[in-house]
Amino acid sequence: DGGITQSPKYLFRKEGQNVTLSCEQNLNHDAMYWYRQDPGQGLRLIYYSQIVNDFQKGDIAEGYSVSREKKESFPLTVTSAQKNPTAFYLCASSMRGGGYYEQYFGPGTRLTVT
């Protein structure tokens, strides 16, 4: 079955701790994305990558970091510098970047920081 997996589904952390969210895809897609969704709101872009070893900041990158060492993987680290980290995080991929292709989303990780 081709798709995107995110783990874990629920994550709880104490304030001040860094946490890494996993995203893996077996669709052979070049481009991958990370979004944040807050209640009643749409998706806001954190980071995106169109090719291995390259990534760009989205609209709300402050307090987050990413890496793209393999085509299949695009982990997101939520650092202690992120002021409001509690949110629903979604990873997505598309065949290529450039805006012509639809995005496929994972099931999401709900992060709660207390």
Add this chain to the structure above:
Amino acid sequence: EDQVTQSPEALRLQEGESSSLNCSYTVSGLRGLFWYRQDPGKGPEFLFTLYSAGEEKEKERLKATLTKKESFLHITAPKPEDSATYLCAVQENTNAGKSTFGDGTTLTVKP
């Protein structure tokens, strides 16, 4: 800066009562407009891509249309299983890979 506004925020329909959802957008040059469906607690699921004004796409009870300023998602004779949040997203032709999403319309269809 790209802007996407969806209306209404919430829509309640009786089963079989047709209606439309609106997505108004502002971009300097549209590369593509995308519709997604999102069920509670899950990731969005792709529905349609529209590339140019006048284009229409259909899937079961859903039909998406596009003008130069807005897109409509028409729902004909909806069923309770159509209940979900519908998200609209646009990609500008100068911002490779970046999508701007609207806040969505939450549709509830009562039996």
